[in-house]
Amino acid sequence: MNKALFLDRDGTLIEHEPYLHKPEAVVLLPGTTEALSQAMSAGYLLFLFTNQSGVGRGYFKLEDVQRVNARLIEMLGLGPDVFTETCVAPEPPGAPSLYRKPSPRFIQEMITKYDLLPAHSWMVGDSPSDWAAGAGAGIRVAAVQSYPPEKAPPHGQATPPDPLFPSLLDFVRSKLPCGSSAP
């Protein structure tokens, strides 16, 4: 069986910019490349899982999201196939939703398709919808919050998983077997 990281994009891999749709505006968060590199070395498949309601709201097109994702992949420098699969959920909140987090559907489909072991797979993100999607699919959940609390998305009724990692790299070093560069 395989193990995987499901990764939120905005606020987890790159700086959160509301309705980001310009490739030149992509800014990697510190340590993202190292974190993903270590996770790959530790044998994790990586999946990108991002809600992009700006598509459903008509603010920009799916092609814009794909250009932003391509820029992210280019900036990572870990090869064109760094993500095994990518799910862009374009639905606006409140619309009938197939894949929009907190729906666990994408994760569930990937568990079946890639024979993933839920107990060794993680959803990592900065929002309650990320944590709920992971929990709904029965995988492990981690919260990263790379920005000051006052800039955090509202948690609403959700309690962030404990601990709240200051970066993806802190999560990888702390939680992934062989994911640490320490001897």
Ligand SMILES: [Mg+2]
């Ligand atoms: Mg996010």
